[in-house]
Amino acid sequence: MPSFIRPRYHICRRGYDKVVSGLAIEAKGLFKAFDGKTAVDGVDIAVPQGSIYGILGPNGAGKTTTLRMLLGIIDPDRGERRLLGHDAPLDVAGQVGYLPEERGLYQSMSARESIAFIGALRGLPLSVGRARAEGLLRDNGLGDYVDKPIKALSKGMAQTVQLFGTIVHRPKLIVLDEPFSGLDAINQGRLEALIRDEAAAGATVIFSTHVIAxxxxxxxxxxxxxxxxxxxxxxxxxxxxxxxxxxxLRTRNAEGPWRAAFPSDTKKIDSLWHFELPESGIEPLLKALIDGGAGIEELSIERPGLHDAFVAIAGEAAARQMQEDASR
Incomplete structure (x- = not known):
């Protein structure tokens, strides 16, 4: 599987006109139903310019439908949206790069022509697209594949070509629907680097994912x-x-007067005491442990991660489904 390597033209920052609101995307109350079944129910989103923004949720949560409404591919049944300051998203389609979840390229086209063709759909002249495409491929160690047809490429390499097609016209807004799907850990890391580079160059990046990390x-x-x-x-x-x-917390002694200082939610799992950090901080507890002769052998304070927050916000069932989606 090929590597996602940072395109060298990214050192040239984009010269953008500022959106008055400072938001690349605004949405309020987006609602969409299909055949009487609600897919998206009152979505509000605000994506600042130049930021990297993630939409997290399990498959079927409404991520793809939300992105398609934001882009104007489908219209909401209710609600408002603004894309790059425009109420009609299709008016600024040429300033957007979109990688859909369903990948697809013309199998007989060469890698260079595929990238140029995708750029042309966004208004980039074919001659410019071909030159940029060849530069992207050669600069990223794929010069041998410039004239190779898509049907001769591996699945991962074809995905690389489609990704380059998404950014070849140097869009202000990059929208990626499950971009990490099908990539191994190394190439996922390289794609993360590319996303950071695009944001550093001035683009706004929004992507959906079921992988919280x-x-x-x-x-x-x-x-x-x-x-x-x-x-x-x-x-x-x-x-x-x-x-x-x-x-x-692990203590040498199992009992003592210091136990009275533990918060009410304290649990002992194996040999470790587990509890939330008290609002008063750790210092009063440490004093009680030391004065009471608990014998501190191990102590760590761990901040909750985004996965923990997701479980608390969306529920364990949604978190389990996310894990199942990621393992497929």
Whole structure:
């Protein structure tokens, strides 16, 4: 499987006109039903310009439908949306790069022509697209595949070609629907690097995923969606701060007066005491442990991760489904 390597042209930052609101995407109350079944129920989203934004949720949660409504591929039954400051998303389609969940290229086209063709669909002249495509492929160690037809490429290499087609016209907004699907860990990491580079070059990147780790590493803001509804929208930090840090403690002695200082939620699992960090902090507890002769052998304070926050916000069933989706 080929590597996603950073395109060298990214050093040239995009010269963008500022959207008055400072938001690349705004959506309020988006609602969509298919055949009487609700797919998206009142979604509100605000994506700042130049940010990396993740939409997290299990398969069937409404992620793809939400992205398609934001892009104008389908219209909401109710609600409002603005894309790059425009009420009609298709008016700015040429400034958007979109990688759909369902990958697809013309099998007889060469890699260069495929990239140029996707760029042409966004208004990039074919001659410019061909030159950029060849540069992208050669600069990323794929020069031998410039004239190879897609049918001769591996699945991963074809996905690389489609990704390059998504960014060849240097869009202001990049929308990726489950971009990590089908990639091994090494290439997932390289794709993460490419996303960071695009944001550093001035683009706004929004992607959907059912793998929480990608969003935790990449995103400044996230939306957690389950059952067609947004359960949380905000910064990753705010999501994690909904839960208090967890304390793990091992003592040499099992009993003593210091036990009275433990919070009411304390549990002992194997040889470790587990409890939430008290609002008063760790210092009063440490004093009680030391003065009472507990014999501290191990002590750690762990901040909850985005996965913990997801479970608390969306529920264990949604988290289990996310894990099952990621393992497929």
């Amino acid at each position: 990608h969003a935790e590493r990449l995103c400044e803001r996230v939306a957690i969606i389950a059952g067609g509804r947004i359960r949380f929208e905000g910064t990753v930090e705010d999501a994690r701060n909904r839960l208090r840090p967890q304390v793990r």
